[in-house]
Amino acid sequence: MLLLLTYVRRINFRKGIRRKKIEALRMTGKKIQKKSAYHHGDLRGQLIAAARRLIEEHGPDGFSMSDACRLAGVSTAAPYRHFSSKNDLLTDVAKDGLQRLGAEMEQSASEHPRGSIESISAIGRVYVAFAIREPHTFRLMFSTRSHSGRIEELKQVGRGCYGVLLAEVARYLGEDDITEWVIKTAFPLWTQVHGLSFLAIDGKLDVTSFPVDINDAVLLATQRLLPPQDERQKP
Amino acid sequence: MLLLLTYVRRINFRKGIRRKKIEALRMTGKKIQKKSAYHHGDLRGQLIAAARRLIEEHGPDGFSMSDACRLAGVSTAAPYRHFSSKNDLLTDVAKDGLQRLGAEMEQSASEHPRGSIESISAIGRVYVAFAIREPHTFRLMFSTRSHSGRIEELKQVGRGCYGVLLAEVARYLGEDDITEWVIKTAFPLWTQVHGLSFLAIDGKLDVTSFPVDINDAVLLATQRLLPPQDERQKP
DNA sequence: TAACTATGTTACTATTGTTAACATATGTTA
DNA sequence: TAACATATGTTAACAATAGTAACATAGTTA
Numbered sequence: 001m002l003l004l005l006t007y008v009r010r011i012n013f014r015k016g017i018r019r020k021k022i023e024a025l026r027m028t029g030k031k032i033q034k035k036s037a038y039h040h041g042d043l044r045g046q047l048i049a050a051a052r053r054l055i056e057e058h059g060p061d062g063f064s065m066s067d068a069c070r071l072a073g074v075s076t077a078a079p080y081r082h083f084s085s086k087n088d089l090l091t092d093v094a095k096d097g098l099q100r101l102g103a104e105m106e107q108s109a110s111e112h113p114r115g116s117i118e119s120i121s122a123i124g125r126v127y128v129a130f131a132i133r134e135p136h137t138f139r140l141m142f143s144t145r146s147h148s149g150r151i152e153e154l155k156q157v158g159r160g161c162y163g164v165l166l167a168e169v170a171r172y173l174g175e176d177d178i179t180e181w182v183i184k185t186a187f188p189l190w191t192q193v194h195g196l197s198f199l200a201i202d203g204k205l206d207v208t209s210f211p212v213d214i215n216d217a218v219l220l221a222t223q224r225l226l227p228p229q230d231e232r233q234k235p
Numbered sequence: 236m237l238l239l240l241t242y243v244r245r246i247n248f249r250k251g252i253r254r255k256k257i258e259a260l261r262m263t264g265k266k267i268q269k270k271s272a273y274h275h276g277d278l279r280g281q282l283i284a285a286a287r288r289l290i291e292e293h294g295p296d297g298f299s300m301s302d303a304c305r306l307a308g309v310s311t312a313a314p315y316r317h318f319s320s321k322n323d324l325l326t327d328v329a330k331d332g333l334q335r336l337g338a339e340m341e342q343s344a345s346e347h348p349r350g351s352i353e354s355i356s357a358i359g360r361v362y363v364a365f366a367i368r369e370p371h372t373f374r375l376m377f378s379t380r381s382h383s384g385r386i387e388e389l390k391q392v393g394r395g396c397y398g399v400l401l402a403e404v405a406r407y408l409g410e411d412d413i414t415e416w417v418i419k420t421a422f423p424l425w426t427q428v429h430g431l432s433f434l435a436i437d438g439k440l441d442v443t444s445f446p447v448d449i450n451d452a453v454l455l456a457t458q459r460l461l462p463p464q465d466e467r468q469k470p
Numbered sequence: 471t472a473a474c475t476a477t478g479t480t481a482c483t484a485t486t487g488t489t490a491a492c493a494t495a496t497g498t499t500a
Numbered sequence: 501t502a503a504c505a506t507a508t509g510t511t512a513a514c515a516a517t518a519g520t521a522a523c524a525t526a527g528t529t530a
Contacts, residue, residue: 043477043478059380060380061380061381064516064517064518065517065518065519066516066517066518074478074479075478075479075480076517076518076519077478077479077480077481077519077520077521078477078478078479080518080519080520081476081477081478082477085518085519086517086518086519139378142433142434142437142439143374143437144436144437144438145294145295145296146296151438155438155439155442158439158442159442162442162443178444180445183443183444183445184445186443187443187447187452188427188452188455188456188459190430190434191427191430191431191434191452191456192423192426192427192430192456193430194430194433194434195425195426195427195428195429195430195431195432195433196426196430197430198377198429198430198433199377199425199426199429201379202377202378202379203379203386203390204377204390204393207390207393207394207397208397208418208421208422209413209418210415210418210419212422217422217423217426220423221423221426221427221460224423224459224460225456225459225460278508278509299485299486299487300486300487300488301485301486301487309509309510310509310510310511311486311487311488312488312489312490312509312510312511312512313508313509313510315487315488315489316507316508316509317508320487320488321486321487321488
C-alpha cells in the first residue's frame with residue numbers, strides 16, 4: 001500500500017513538471033480568453049489549432065489528444081464534447097487544410113492570365129509548396145486512414161480544390177464546361193504534382209544525382225502534359 | 236482491495252479470450268516450428284511476417300507490437316531482442332517491401348523488349364499495382380516517419396528500385412550511362428506513377444466523373460513524358 | 471426562479487511501447 | 501564432459517495513451 005502511495009505521488013510529481021512545460025507553451029498562444037475558467041470560450045477551434053500545431057511539430061503520430069488538451073488547458077475528457085474521437089479531430093484538421101489549399105490555388109491562379117500555362121503551373125506550384133510547408137497536414141489531407149465516417153465529406157472539399165484546376169484547364173482548352181476532354185487533360189497534371197509533392201516531403205528528391213528544382217519540374221511537366229497551343233481543339 | 240482483485244481477475248479473463256482468438260489466427264500460419272517451446276526458431280522473420288500481415292489488415296496504425304507478439308506466440312518483451320523499437324520493426328517491413336517492389340519491376344521490364352515504351356510502362360504498371368495490392372506497406376515504404384535512424388539504409392534500397400527505371404530509360408534513349416538526360420527524362424515518369432499510386436490507394440480516383448483506367452493512365456503518361464521515337468537524340 | 475442543455479471535471483478502464491530483472495537454451499572452450 | 505558466455509526467451513512493472521461514466525457548473529430559455 002505504501003508502494004501504491006509512492007507511485008501516485010510520483011505520478012503527480014511528473015504531472016506537475018509537464019504542466020509547467022505546457023503552461024509555458026500556452027503563453028505563446030495568441031488568443032487566450034479565460035472568461036469563466038470553467039467554460040472555455042472556443043475549445044473546439046482551439047483544439048483544432050493545437051492539433052495543427054502539434055501535428056506539424058511532431059508528426060501525426062507524435063500528436064496525442066492529451067497534448068492537445070494540455071495546450072488548450074483543459075482536461076483530457078473535454079475534447080469528447082466536441083469530437084467523437086481523436087480521428088474525428090484529425091478529420092477536421094484535414095478538412096481545414098483542404099480548404100486552405102483550395103483557397104491558395106484559386107488565389108495563385110487569379111494572379112496570372114486565366115487559362116494560360118502560367119496560371120495552370122502556378123496552381124501546381126502552390127500545391128507542392130503547401131505540401132512542403134505543412135507536410136504532415138498534407139499527408140493527413142490525402143489519407144483514408146482516420147477520417148472514419150467522414151470520407152465523403154472530406155472528398156467533397158477535395159472536389160472543390162480539384163475544381164479550381166479543372167476550371168483553369170477548361171479555360172486553356174477553350175471549353176465552356178468541364179467536359180471529358182478537360183478532365184482527361186487535367187488528371188495527369190494533378191497526378192504529376194501530387195507525386196512530386198509526396199516525393200518532396202518524403203525526402204526522395206535526392207535519390208537522383210542531380211538536384212531537382214521543384215518549380216522547374218512543375219512547369220516542365222505542365223508544358224509536356226498539356227496539348228500545345230496550336231493543337232487546342234477537341235480531339 | 237477486493238475491487239483490485241476483481242479488476243485483476245477481469246484482466247486475466249479478457250486475456251484468456253484474446254489468447255484464444257490469436258491462437259486460432261496462429262493456426263492459419265504456415266511454418267510454426269515449436270522445436271523447443273522456449274526458443275522460437277525464427278522469431279525475427281516471423282515478427283516481420285506478422286507485422287506485414289497485420290499492417291495490411293488493419294493499417295499501420297491498427298498494428299500493435301502486442302498483436303504481432305500474440306500472432307507469433309511470444310511475450311511482448313521478446314521482439315526487443317531483435318528490434319530496437321516498434322519503428323525499427325516497421326523499417327524492416329518497409330525495406331522488405333522495397334526489395335520486393337524492385338524485383339517485380341525488374342521482372343516485368345524483362346518481359347518486354349528492353350528499352351521500349353512497353354517495358355517502361357510495364358514498370359509503371361507494376362509500381363501502381365504494388366501500391367494497390369499492399370497500400371499500407373507502400374505508404375510505409377515511402378514515409379520518413381518511423382524509420383528513425385535508418386533512413387539512409389532505406390534510401391539505398393530505394394535507389395535500387397529507381398535504378399531499374401533509370402536503366403530502362405537509358406536503353407530507350409540509347410545512352411550507355413545514367414546521364415543527366417536519362418535522369419531528367421526518368422524523373423517525371425516516376426513522379427507521375429508515384430502520384431497515381433497515392434491517389435489510387437487514397438481513393439481519390441473517383442473525384443473525376445470519368446472512371447480512370449490505371450493502366451491506360453500509365454501508358455498515356457509514359458508516351459507523353461518520353462521524347463518521341465524520332466527525337467531520341469541528346470538535346 | 472426553475473428547468474434544461476452545453477460544456478466542463480475527476481476518476482477509471484483497457485491497452486500500448488518499453489525497460490529491468492530474471493531464466494533457459496545453445497555454442498564454445500578448458 | 502563441465503564451465504562458461506551469449507543469444508534469446510519470460511514475467512512484472514512503468515508511463516502514457518484513447519476513451520467512458522458519473523458528476524458539476526455555466527448559460528439559456530420557459
